Amino acid sequence: MIKMNIRKSLLAATGEIELHLDLEVMKGEFITLYGPSGAGKTSALRLLSGLMRPDSGLIEVNGRPWYSGKKNIFLAPQKRKIGFVFQDYALFPNLTIRKNLEFAQGRNKNPHTIQELIALTELENLQDRLPEDLSGGQKQRAALARALVQRPDILLLDEPLSALDSSMRVKLQDHLRTLHERFELTTILVSHDIGEIHKLSDKVVTLDHGTITGSGKPLDIFSHHKLSGKFQFTGKILDIQKQEVIYVVSILVNQEIVRVIAHENEVQEIQAGDQVLVAAKAFNPLIMKLPDTDKV
Numbered sequence: 065m066i067k068m069n070i071r072k073s074l075l076a077a078t079g080e081i082e083l084h085l086d087l088e089v090m091k092g093e094f095i096t097l098y099g100p101s102g103a104g105k106t107s108a109l110r111l112l113s114g115l116m117r118p119d120s121g122l123i124e125v126n127g128r129p130w131y132s133g134k135k136n137i138f139l140a141p142q143k144r145k146i147g148f149v150f151q152d153y154a155l156f157p158n159l160t161i162r163k164n165l166e167f168a169q170g171r172n173k174n175p176h177t178i179q180e181l182i183a184l185t186e187l188e189n190l191q192d193r194l195p196e197d198l199s200g201g202q203k204q205r206a207a208l209a210r211a212l213v214q215r216p217d218i219l220l221l222d223e224p225l226s227a228l229d230s231s232m233r234v235k236l237q238d239h240l241r242t243l244h245e246r247f248e249l250t251t252i253l254v255s256h257d258i259g260e261i262h263k264l265s266d267k268v269v270t271l272d273h274g275t276i277t278g279s280g281k282p283l284d285i286f287s288h289h290k291l292s293g294k295f296q297f298t299g300k301i302l303d304i305q306k307q308e309v310i311y312v313v314s315i316l317v318n319q320e321i322v323r324v325i326a327h328e329n330e331v332q333e334i335q336a337g338d339q340v341l342v343a344a345k346a347f348n349p350l351i352m353k354l355p356d357t358d359k360v
């Protein structure tokens with residue numbers, strides 16, 4: 065179990081903010097940190113992994129102190145059993161995929177683990193290639209495998225799928241969940257994608273300006289209670305067009321583009337790229353049967 069209660073002063077564009085993380089993560093849990101840009105999500109992962117030193121507080125993992133401000137304890141990053149995956153792969157460009165994994169394993173060679181990871185991430189046919197000869201999704205699968213070769217207890221994922229297209233993301237999400245379970249990991253993900261968060265995480269922790277503003281099951285955090293029981297979905301805004309006195313908002317929901325009419329006051333706080341919740345309160349949504357795919 066991870067217990068942390070730490071503070072770190074950060075320098076934001078608008079001045080100093082204090083990141084305060086008071087958090088417990090159970091062994092085997094998959095949690096997601098969610099919040100606006102600059103909230104402190106990446107810093108939270110860096111503080112836990114030892115890449116950034118807290119100003120004060122305590123980090124304890126399975127009863128062992130990794131950091132204590134009072135006792136002046138700071139466990140070196142390489143001694144924390146953590147795997148880290150970033151958005152940008154960070155593979156060694158001059159080593160093949162297999163050599164990347166072997167290099168990351170260091171002196172404690174374990175070909176069995178490497179073999180299993182290559183199989184689980186479906187890299188058998190690609191293991192002798194250089195990273196530049198792989199697609200983005202394949203590189204990220206290799207980065208995931210590499211993060212796990214030392215059999216860490218904790219996996220930290222900083223928006224690992226955000227550079228990939230949506231079908232590749234879905235596939236990688238399945239790999240992530242499989243690896244989380246197979247290696248009995250405790251996983252902390254940073255993600256902006258509400259669908260992905262629903263699919264993967266047991267718990268969401270929301271952060272804003274360095275402060276934890278909420279935590280709970282994805283459904284409880286993202287479904288708005290005042291609208292509960294009504295028709296609602298989440299999506300990403302692609303475009304907002306003004307047409308005379310109204311606005312047409314194009315929203316990507318899964319693979320479909322949905323157009324919603326909005327009034328001026330509704331579009332004031334939203335822009336292309338935002339994740340939004342669309343809900344209908346006053347009318348019943350239409351339901352139409354689609355052709356039976358078995359018979360077409």
Ligand SMILES: Nc1ncnc2c1ncn2[C@@H]1O[C@H](COP(=O)(O)OP(=O)(O)OP(=O)(O)O)[C@@H](O)[C@H]1O
Nearest residue numbers: 073074075076077100101102103104105106107108
């Ligand atoms: N080493 C550091 N020292 C001081 N301030 C830092 C340091 N690293 C980051 N910051 C600042 O801390 C704030 C939070 O950054 P952080 O990268 O943790 O946010 P984030 O929630 O991950 O944002 P994003 O979603 O854009 O990645 C930013 O304003 C950043 O400039």
